Structures are given as structure tokens and as C-alpha cells.
Amino acid sequence: MSRLQVVSGKGGTGKTTVAAALALALATEGKRTLLVEVEGRQGIAQLFETEALPYEERKIAVAPGGGEVYALAIDAERALLDYLQMFYKLGSAGRALKKLGAIDFATTIAPGVRDVLLTGKACEAVRRREKHGGHTYDHVVMDAPPTGRITRFLNVNDEVAGLARIGPIHNQAQAVMRVLKSSETAVHLVTLLEEMPVQETADGIAELRDAELPVGRVVVNMVRPHVLDEAAVRAASGDHREAIARTLASAGVTGGTTLVEPLLDQAAEHARRVELERAQRAVLDGVGVPSFELPFLGDGADIAGLYRLAKELRRQGVGDA
């Protein structure tokens, strides 16, 4: 699997959860992964029920088989100051720049600089090596901006390389672009089996392809089990009401007769959903990108749920050589 895994998706599809589960899955069996957050939402900290992440790589979870997941919330301003410090030894001058609003300018106003720093930091972690020569992290997983902005976010380095035609930012932008457009990177899009997210996913894939960014997988999230389908419900809503009521009673459910209607209503709703999901699955099939499927977590995405999703990802081939 690619060493940089970028996870995007429409808002509300659970991309932070999927990114975290992927980092866990990739860390399984003694690997080390870095889970990176770029939007300053502290979603990772909330997910792992830990305190807010500082601008520093720290271990937040262990994976089955002795693996480790580190996490980092990248802060563009700090990244820029670090960068200036590293290349220009700007100690107090950096602070002076900050006072003047120049850092603020560079990280929030100047087009793209912020995104260059964020992607640059992630790429630095991908390339980083230990003294003995091995990579510090086997994989870096990025909880990236949503589908609507992902191509622009990843491609910003191209734009910046054009704007800042010389200088270290230019060079950095080009170096980042080389990583992002190589097979070292895979961009995954998380979706639900609903119309809007599926449409946005299809559009997002087209955009990524146009920009020559490597599309990884579609991750179909929150898939519910198909307990009953249309045919079953049709059969049920026919003349079986009495039989169902009897069966309910025999199974120990009292007052079955008044429950039959609402239960059948729920079943009909479920069946409609199954139909819709089938249609959306067909749309996704048409996109021609392999997919992972993750189950709906009835109790919400908590730590136990994360481990379950990670296991599911392993089962579907994540971590295979």
C-alpha cells in the first residue's frame, strides 16, 4: 500500500473515523503509522477520547500485534515558523514577523501557502528516516479536507509553484507535488450509500483524475446489514399479519398485534433504503474504483468501534503486502 494515505469525503460521511481506522489497520503487526490532521478541528483527539493534540507527534494508540499509531495536528503557523527557523535561523525575527502580521498573512491570506505547509509537513513525515536508515513511519494517514476541496488542496503546490516562481517555497511545492502525484500516495474518498455523497464522490474522482492525482479507494461507510428486502416486506404486508402476530407471541413478545404495523412500517422503510442503496452502489460501480466497505456502528464511532473498523479493513486487504 502507498506510504501516504489521504482520506477525504463529504462532510458527515465519517472521514476522520475512517482515517483513524485505516491508521490502526496499517499499524497492525508491529508497524508504526502517523495519523495527521490538517484542519485544526481536533477530530482525532475527540475520536480517541484524549486531550487536544499539540503540534507534536505523539502516540495515541497501540494496534494489535504491537503496532503503534502516532497522531499530529498540523498547525500552519507553527509549521511556517519551524520552517523559517530551520532554513533561516530566524529566532526573534520570526516573532517580529508574527507581530507585524506577516505570518498571519502567509498562512491565512497568501493563496495556498497554508496548504503548501500542511501537505509539506505530511510529505516530510513520509520521507523521514531513522538513524538506521528505515522510515520513521511505515505509513502516514492524512485526515484531509472534504471532497469538494481535496483536489484544490492537494494541487495547490502546482499553483504555488507557479506563483512563487523561485525560492524555497517554490522548491518545496515542487518536491511535495512529486510525492503527491506518485504511487507513494493514494487518495481515498469516503462516501455513504446516499445520492449526494455518491454524486460528490463521482465528481471528486473525476477531478482527481484530471489533476493526475492517484485515486486509491472509495470507502463505503456506514453500510447497514440488509436484514430484509423488498420481496420479504411485500410478502409480509400481505395476509401474514396474523401469523406474524402469532409468531411474535410465541417468541415471547407480548402485545404483538399492536406491534405488527409499526414493525412492518420499519421494514418497508428499510426495504426502500435497500433499494436506494442498490442504485447508489451501481453508480459507484460505474466509477471503476475498487472499494472498501465498512459497517454502520450502531453505537457510534467510539474506540471499540474504531478497532472493529480497523479489523474489517484488514479483512478486506489493508496491510497485505
Next chain:
Amino acid sequence: MTEKATEGLDTAPGPDDGGMTSGSSGRDTAADPNGPDAAPGSSGLDAVPVLRLDPLIDDLGTRIIVCCGAGGVGKTTTAAALGVRAAERGRRVVVLTIDPARRLAQSMGIDSLDNTPRKVAGIKGSDGGELHAMMLDMKRTFDEIVEAHADPERARAILENPFYQSLSAGFAGTQEYMAMEKLGQLRARDEWDLIVVDTPPSRSALDFLDAPKRLGSFLDGKFIKLLMAPAKVGGRAGMKFLNVGMSMMTGTLGKLLGGQFLKDVQTFVAAMDTMFGGFRTRADATYRLLQAPGTAFLVVATPERDALREAAYFVERLAAEGMPLAGLVLNRVHGSGAARLSAERARAAAENLDEGRIVDQRGGKTGRSGSPTTESEPSDLATAAATPVPEAAPTAEPAQETDADDVDVRHLTAGLLHLHAERMRVLAREQRTRDRFTALHPEVAVTEVAALPGDVHDLAGLRAIGDRLTTGGRPSA
């Protein structure tokens, strides 16, 4: 309970977020002996004030409704549905959407939303109501401002500047700023008596309120003045220090960004010089407009932890800014007409049926041997429901085995019960999430919108959402 209620709702990324509740959130359902009485709907939110949206949209004093909230919670759909409803109740409405899904635009009969309000056809109602809809094109909006406030030659210089082109096409914050700008413009035109706007899909709730100020302070700031007129500043003896700082700074930035880039910025800034005051003034005016009594904020969320955390943040932030909150729209809420049957009892009964412990009075078991498919299915069903594995083959076949009627009924009933157990789990989780929000903000009025099985495609769909929005009640199924 207090601890639990606040868990995860800390809105600032503070260090105190729920470390102590580790492992406790949301995993107790399976073991939770919640009898029928513990079913969602019987506790918590009943004490919460109900948000009545019809009086809000009928009130001619309401001039602006802002729908805000996390991404993917249905802000735009809510805005569109309210627009349709208000128009059909006699208001002259314009809906300003920032980034609608294509289908949603089509649902209002508009194929390309293009930065100009277009009349939506098919609005019913006899009170002279009208609906217009537009989608924000941030570059176009920025261009228009430039064209309106600069002479043609200067305007061209700005529009052709590479820095401007990147800035206007979308650095983080332009969209938010331009949304505010457009809102101000629409309000100033006074053609509509109600503007419904949704907020940009920002990385966080913060951006919508902060970005205009940020841009304003940048445009007015020391830094830009230095960039703009180094000679002027340096000419004054007392400013020598600044000049030194300035050259060091431009030197550094030049090194970092490349000299040409900095030159582009300086050219841009010089060309924009005369317009800066206007930007700031208008941003401030729009900001004040949002605080005015004719404005109502609707915070939109779904009963999910992240969405409600964001909603709680918004509620607090609006209060801090003195902006009027109307209430919370809770989308995609699940309900059940059979809520008195608990998840545990439903699952236990279903398992009884799956395991064949219950022999149907009519001896339905006989049907099984004849059917090759039914042999393994009950357990498949049970597995599928207990650990939802997506690849599990759709368990469609048994129902079609009409000759095994009784088995089918048993099978079907087990399916109904599994489905119900799952539904009740979802209800319980939604209730817990909402209880946390309510504990923090018991004063916030709430309206609930039942989960729809599909997406909205047309005005009828938006009307249906409008109905659900304004009945304010808990969905029953």
C-alpha cells in the same frame, strides 16, 4: 450524568475533552437493561422548548435567516425548504446558497445557479409570494466588487494580477467573506423581504464568522500598509525602525515566496489601495446586520456527536457575538412506532426464532426440509444483524419460498425483530447524544426532522421537508 453529558461537547479544542470518560461513550447499550420505559422519547428532550418555524417565517420582521452547522447535516436543504415554504406563505424570498449539490439546485428548477437570483417556477400560494434562488460564485462576486469600485483601467490591472486571481478563486476565507458581501448586497437591494442563506462548508464553524474580520484586518493592517508604501513610511524619521523591519521582512518573504510573488502582491495592494476602506466598512456593516433583530440564526445538526458538538459551539459563539439564535434544527432523527419494545427484548425474541426453539403452533417447521436455501439462513440473518458484514449476501431468497410459508413467517418475524432491535439501538444512541447537548443548552428551542429514506429531487420534496420542519414534533416512524 453531568460528566457524560458534557463529554465530547467541549467545543474549543481544549485539553479537558473527555479523557475521563474513556471507553464509556456509547458502548453500554447492548448490556443496558433498558426496559420499554427507557425508550427514547420518554425522557430528556420533552422538556426542551419546541422551535416553531412558521411564526418565524410569517413574521414580516424576519428579514434574514442564516442556516449554519457542520458539513453534511443538511444546511442547504433546510435553507431551500424554508425558502419554498416562506414563499408559498406569501413572502418574497431569495435563497442564497453557497455550494449546493447539483440535485438540490435542480430541485428548485434551476440548472445553473450563477451568482444572480433566478426566479423559481412552480411556487404555489395565492399571497403573492415568490422564490428566487442563487448560488454564490465567489470569484464573480469579488470581480464585481472590483469593477464597481475602481475605474476601468485600475479594475483591469487588478483583475489581471496573478495574486488577485488566486486570492479571488479561493484561498481559505474568500468564500466566507464573499458570502457576507453578497448577503449585504442582497439586503441592500431591498427587492426581497426575506433572505435565507446557508453558510459555506468551512473547515470549522469558526470560519464563517471569523474570515471576514480576518480579511478586513489584513486589508487594513500594518503589514499591508508596509507592503503598499515602503517609501512613504521610510521617509519619516520616526519610522526608521519600521523601515528596517520592513526591509528585513520583505527580504525574508521575498526569499521564501520568490521576489516575483511579492511584487505581484505589492502591485495588487497598490491597485486595491482605494478600495480597502470600502471592504472593511462593508464587512463591518454586514456583521452588524447579522446582529440586528431582523436576523435569525438556525443551527442545523444531525443527532450525531460531531454535528451536535459543532452545534453547541455555534450556540455559544452566537451568544458571545450577540447574534440572535432562533433554535436548533435537528435533521435525520429516527423514531419508532414500536418504541415500547426494547432492543433487548426484540433481539432475544428474534434469537429464539432464529434458533428454532419456538415451534409454531401450526407446525410450520415441516417446510424447511424441502427448501435448500432456508437451512442456513436463520443463522445468517442473526449474524448479519449482530455483526453487520456488508458482504453478507442479501437475505432475500427465503421470502420467495412461498411453499414454506410458516418458516417464512418465522423467518420474517425474526427479521422484523432484528431490524427493530437495530433501530432501537440507533434511537438510544441519538438520545444520548442529544441529552449531552440539552444538558449544555437547555434553553435552545429544537425542531426535529424525521430521517427520509431518500434525497430531495423537486419542489414537492422540499415542501415535504418544510412540513416536517414546521410540525416540530418527534417522528413516530
